[in-house]
Amino acid sequence: xxxxxxxxxxxxxxxxxxxxxxxxxxxxxxxxxxxxxxxxxxxxxxxxxxxxxxxxxxxxxxxxxxxxxxxxxxxxxxxxxxxxxxxxxxxxxxxxxxxxxxxxxxxxxxxxxxxxxxxxxxxxxxxxxxxxxxxxxxxxxxxxxxxxxxxxxxxxxxxxxxxxxxxxxxxxxxxxxxxxxxxxxxxxxxxxxxxxxxxxxxxxxxxxxxxxxxxxxxxxxxxxxxxxxxxxxxxxxxxxxxxxxxxxxxxxxxxxxxxxxxxxxxxxxxxxxxxxxxxxxxxxxxxxxxxxxx
Numbered sequence: 001x002x003x004x005x006x007x008x009x010x011x012x013x014x015x016x017x018x019x020x021x022x023x024x025x026x027x028x029x030x031x032x033x034x035x036x037x038x039x040x041x042x043x044x045x046x047x048x049x050x051x052x053x054x055x056x057x058x059x060x061x062x063x064x065x066x067x068x069x070x071x072x073x074x075x076x077x078x079x080x081x082x083x084x085x086x087x088x089x090x091x092x093x094x095x096x097x098x099x100x101x102x103x104x105x106x107x108x109x110x111x112x113x114x115x116x117x118x119x120x121x122x123x124x125x126x127x128x129x130x131x132x133x134x135x136x137x138x139x140x141x142x143x144x145x146x147x148x149x150x151x152x153x154x155x156x157x158x159x160x161x162x163x164x165x166x167x168x169x170x171x172x173x174x175x176x177x178x179x180x181x182x183x184x185x186x187x188x189x190x191x192x193x194x195x196x197x198x199x200x201x202x203x204x205x206x207x208x209x210x211x212x213x214x215x216x217x218x219x220x221x222x223x224x225x226x227x228x229x230x231x232x233x234x235x236x237x238x239x240x241x242x243x244x245x246x247x248x249x250x251x252x253x254x255x256x257x258x259x260x261x262x263x264x265x266x267x268x269x270x271x272x273x274x275x276x277x278x279x280x281x282x283x284x285x286x287x288x289x290x291x292x293x294x
Contacts, residue, residue, distance in 0.1 A: 003075060006068045008035040009047065013065045014133055015198070017054040024130065073138040089120040092278040095131040095143035096123070103162075103244050103266070104293030105144060112285060119278045129199035132156065135271050141279050146201035147265035158269040159283065161291040166205070166262040168192075169229055169252045170238040177253035184213040184259060191237030193228045196221035205264070209240055212261040244292055266291070 011021035012032065022032035040047050047061035057065060096105050113121045124131075124140055132149045134140040135156055150158050168182065170190075176182050192214055195202060210216065220237060222228055228239040233252050242264045246254040268286050270279050 003072065005035050005039050006072060008032060009039050010065065010068060010072075010137070012036055012048065012055060013057055013061065014130075015054075016056060020198075069137045076138045089118060090276060090278050091120045091122060091141075092276065092282060093122045093124055093139070093141045094282070095126055095134060095140040097126060097128045097131065097144075097146075098242075098245055099247055100125075103144065103291060108286070108289065108293040112282060115285075116278070116281065127197060127199060128201050129197070132269065135269055138271060138274075141274065141276055142268060142270045142282055145267055145269050146204075147267045148200045148204045150267060150269055151200060155271055155273065156269045157272045158267040159287055161266045161268055161286075163263055163265045164243045165256060166208075166240050166259075166264065167243050167246065167254045167256045168238040168240055169232045169246075169250075169254050171233055171235045172251060172253045173235070174238070174253065176255055179255050181256045181258040187214070187238065188218075190218065191220055192218050193220050193222060193231050193237040193239040195225050195228050196223060201264075205240065205262070208259075208262040212257075212259040 008021065008025055008027075011024045012018060015021045015024060018032050018036070019029050022029045025032065027035075036048065043064070045060045045064075046058050047064060048055040049058055094109060096102065100106055109121060109123060113119070124134070126134070128146045128149045131140060131143040131145055132153055135143055136153060144161070145158075147158070147160065150156055168176075168187065170177055176186055179186070192209065194206060194209075206219070209219075222231065225241070225245075229241075229250065229252065231237060232239045233250070240257065240262070243254075243256065268283060270283060
C-alpha cells in the first residue's frame with residue numbers, strides 16, 4: 001500500500017466528503033473515489049459509509065485512521081532523519097493560512113532562514129483546520145493558526161501571538177466604502193457572503209457575526225475565501241474577514257466592523273512530541289517578536 005493512498009483516505013476521513021478530500025489532495029473527485037475503493041479492496045473491509053450527506057467512517061475505518069496516522073508519523077520521522085544524514089540539514093516545515101504577506105510571516109521566515117542556514121525551511125499554505133491536522137500527524141512542524149482550531153487537540157502545544165478585530169470587504173463603489181468603521185445597523189440591508197469551510201474557526205467567526213446582531217437571512221455561503229472576495233468585488237454583497245487579511249492591490253475597500261463581538265485570535269502551534277531541534281529554536285525566536293511582525 002502506498003503512502004499517497006493513505007493520505008487520500010485520511011483526507012476523506014477528515015473532511016467527510018470525497019469532493020473536499022479531492023480538493024485537498026489536488027485531484028478530481030472520481031480519482032479520489034478510485035483511491036478509496038482501491039484501499040478498501042486491498043484491505044478487504046469497508047472503511048466508509050456513504051450517503052447523501054457525504055461519507056463517514058465505519059468502526060473499521062476509525063481503527064485504520066488511527067493506525068494510518070501513526071504509520072505516516074513514523075514514516076516522516078524516518079524520512080527526516082534520512083534526509084538530515086544525506087544532506088546535512090534538518091527540515092523545518094512551517095504552515096500558515098492567508099495571503100502571502102499575512103501578519104508579516106514571510107519577512108520573519110526569511111530573516112529566520114538567513115540566520116539559520118543549517119535548516120532547510122519549507123513553507124506550506126493551507127486552511128487553519130488542515131494545518132492543525134497536519135501538526136498532529138507530523139506533516140508540518142510548526143503552524144500559525146487561529147486559536148480556536150487548537151481546542152481538544154491534546155497532542156499540540158502553542159503560544160498566543162495576537163488578537164484583532166474584523167472588517168468587511170466591499171466593492172469600492174459601495175455607499176459605505178469610504179467609512180473607517182461600520183456598525184451592524186449600517187449593514188442591515190447588505191448580504192453577508194461567507195466561506196463555508198467546515199472548520200472550528202470559521203464556525204466561530206460566523207457565530208460572532210450572528211451574536212453581533214446580523215440576521216440569519218442576510219448570510220450567503222460559498223466555497224473558498226477567494227470566491228467570497230470575488231462576489232464582493234462584483235457587488236453581490238460584503239464579506240467578513242480578519243483585519244490583517246486586507247490587500248491593498250485588490251479592487252475592494254475594507255471597512256472595520258465596530259463590534260466587540262467579532263474578533264480573531266492567533267497562536268503558533270507545534271506537536272508536543274516533536275524531536276526536531278529547529279522547532280524549539282523557531283518558537284523561541286517567534287516569542288521574542290511583536291506580532292503582527294514588522
